[in-house]
Amino acid sequence: MASEAPVSHPAVVDRQRPESIAPPAGVDSSAMPSDAHDSGRAARGDFTRSPWLPVVALLVTVALWDLGARLTIPILLPPPADVARAGWKSASDGSLFRHIGASYFRILTGWAIGCAIAVPFGILAGRIRWVRAILDPYVEFFRFVPPIAFVTLFMIWLGLGELSKVALIVYTAFFTTFLATLAGAMGVEPERIRAAQCLGATRRQVFFRVIVPGTVPHIVTGVRLSLGLAFMTVIAAEFIAAQTGIGYMIFSARLFAQTEYVFLGILVLGLMGFAANWVLKKLLSRIVYRYDVKL
């Protein structure tokens, strides 16, 4: 799932599960909760439910990373301590937060605008045949053109400032959300529309009280997917032309062979995605139950 891409930690945890079954003695005693000792065998058999499992897995991951770094040179694989030092340094001079802020601004602005345009157009295209007929060829064409292909063009048209990067993310978010919304609006149960008509609903009421709410689960899917894609697009845009942003940080680190900053960028990006997704889930949690959305 593209939307899960920035949230890479669960996948890492999964991959590390075999190690955590038989963790090294040191990790085990420091990280295992005390009730593991109290309930003895039962807790041992039930380690899969322990809330500490991801923590243990994380520590194991860092330990393996450190071990790996010792077997090679820092320019290929910088040790965790180097990355932490790079993080501390860029945090204390404020540059890290400037990069995070710049990337977040581009992602969230572009994503919000893209979704805001996509939802009404998606619903209209899903419900009105001639709107769909007009938009369909363009959609079928542009859906195969990845946003990155437009980086250069957008720079030429919109300059090297924020506008071109935000526009690129608008494009990214628009397509995913539009297609999901379109599918949702087309798939509204005909029986539900007929039921509303038999209850006296006008065309307008059918639209706002049946079709729009009926499309909500698909809109949620589109909005979440496009947030993930926005993270990918922003990095590509910042690689090519930017003076700020996590993408710029990663790309400029390459010039000075500061691999620890590349790692820092990747790490920060993952955390940014994780945080953005968490906030979005919190915002959506109010409607999740009513619309039976699976988050």
Add this chain to the structure above:
Amino acid sequence: MTATIELLQVGKRFDARHAGGAAYEALSGFDLAIADGEFFCLLGPTGCGKSTVMHLVAGFEQPSAGRVLVRGTPVRGPGADRGMVFQSDLALFPWLTVEQNVAFGLEVAHRTAAEVRTLVERNLDLVGLSAHRGKFPRELSGGMKQRVQIARSLATDPSILLMDEPFGALDAQTRRRMQEELARIWSMSRKTVLFITHDIGEAIWLADRIGVMTHGPGSRMKEVVVNRLPRPRVHMTPEFVGLYNALEDSIRAESDAMLDG
């Protein structure tokens, strides 16, 4: 006395685009007249066009020939004067609670909040769902969902109730209970009901008159049987069984004729 629902020499053709490849004539020369306050059941073999009749009366479809009249006026589209209960629970709004579903028709008609409250209350009581008012449809059993549909269509007090195999997806016991409740609700409200079913026992239990359709294509009304069994009805009396057998033979003859070509 003019009929509340009247179909006069109605024909309905579906062109190839809608019928999945081949044009199909569902109805031809179909006649039906239902009196005010009457409970009319339409029986027929599968694919005989029972649902097409229902869709014409509901206003989802327009006839290709003949006239479909409700209180003497041609049907132009769906309306709140004809409440509908669908076979599928997909007809419920899953994002609305039980009481919000029941309130839907009242809210689109801009009734006052007090009216909405009163009518929702009354109709939830009627179908015995007051205790489940805050639940979402997916949290209910099949029988309960159909009760919500019934309460929802009754809330706006339509004079006509159209029921398209409303209990078809329920298990036998639940179905029996729902039939009893519907008979009770109908005896209180005396709405004009057009009820479609392929369950002969259900038709005898509920209907004042039972229409049997010929097989398709081009279905007509084969015969209309007056059900004189006294209410409240009792299952499996000799009269019940006699009527059952007669109707079964009549339908069997139609499905045999269809299979023979």
